[in-house]
Amino acid sequence: MSLAVCVFCASGPVAPEHLALARDLGAGIAARGWTLVSGGGRVGMMGEVARAARDGGAHTLGVIPSDLVHREVADDESDELLVVDGMRERKAAMDARCDAVVALPGGLGTLEELFEAWTSRVLGMHAKPVVLCDPNGHYDPLLAWLDGLTGTGFLSSGSLGALTRTTTAGAALDAVAGALLPS
Template identity: 45%
Template sequence: MRLCLFSGSSPGHLPIYAEAATRLGHVLADANIGLVYGGASVGLMGAAADAAQAHGGEVIGVIPRFLVEKEVAHNGLQDLRIVDSMHQRKALMAELSDGFIALPGGLGTLEELFEVWTWAQLGQHAKPCALLNINGFYDGLSTFLDHVVAEGFLKQAHRDMLIVENDVTTLLAAIENYQAPPVTKWIKREHT
């Protein structure tokens, strides 16, 4: 099994974020779960990759050529794949992975998570999508998503597809037990 990690190329302001990324890397390696991620040596993604690799875990980095210098590609990886575009990066990461976890991060992290979650909503895959909600980082997003449901733009079943946990062990158990809902995205048109 491999899990794809979306996370910041920055460590954030609080040490708890990097500590959680490091713990996630350790736990994945110890559970013999491979890590697929954005291929950088910096930020939370670098911390998770370093920890997984230090514990003997499989780590696959995927980075577009134009980001090799900007994001400081992790040259210490045994498997670093350089692609031509962000689209190829995301497609390859998804292809290599059996599920997705987002740690705290910025626009790129959110964009990557929302894209794979949308693919799941549309039935393109049945892989779990999850947030590791460190220090309440994603509380505001969770509240907003509940608002989206309340306003009729998201079905509750699709909202429930997103796993949100505060602890690495609990998160991995939820991912292991995930079952995609048998609900389609499409809303029937009412005929009058």
């Protein structure tokens, strides 16, 4: 079964270990014969995951708002590049075309996309696995804060359980496969 994995990650300059993680994830998607759905930029981690996926033979779909075509330097090498009106249309198109979500380290945009996918899963709006791949503790302070909210009425342990946490690209993809593919 071929799956489409949506990857959220940084589109700006980041440390080499983050770029390597993006390449590992893209290569892993390709090795499994899956499709990559990305934010459609060719810079930063976003560009690295797409290049690695394509280099491994994966089909790549990039979705980018028209206002970001030049800012994020649109990935015109994508097998499909969908230019949409805005961020809401971008997320809707990415969501409609994927079977799972994997978030890598990133900033505000990545956090916003992760939280929307995660919240929608918690609310039962979809059953797609939502996986956080964080080998270097990028999200540790945020996750510690969220863990502290359990039992306060603001966040349930079930909500936390709807997010799968991993520390390697391979483990992230194994989590997707374990949730969606027959054993």
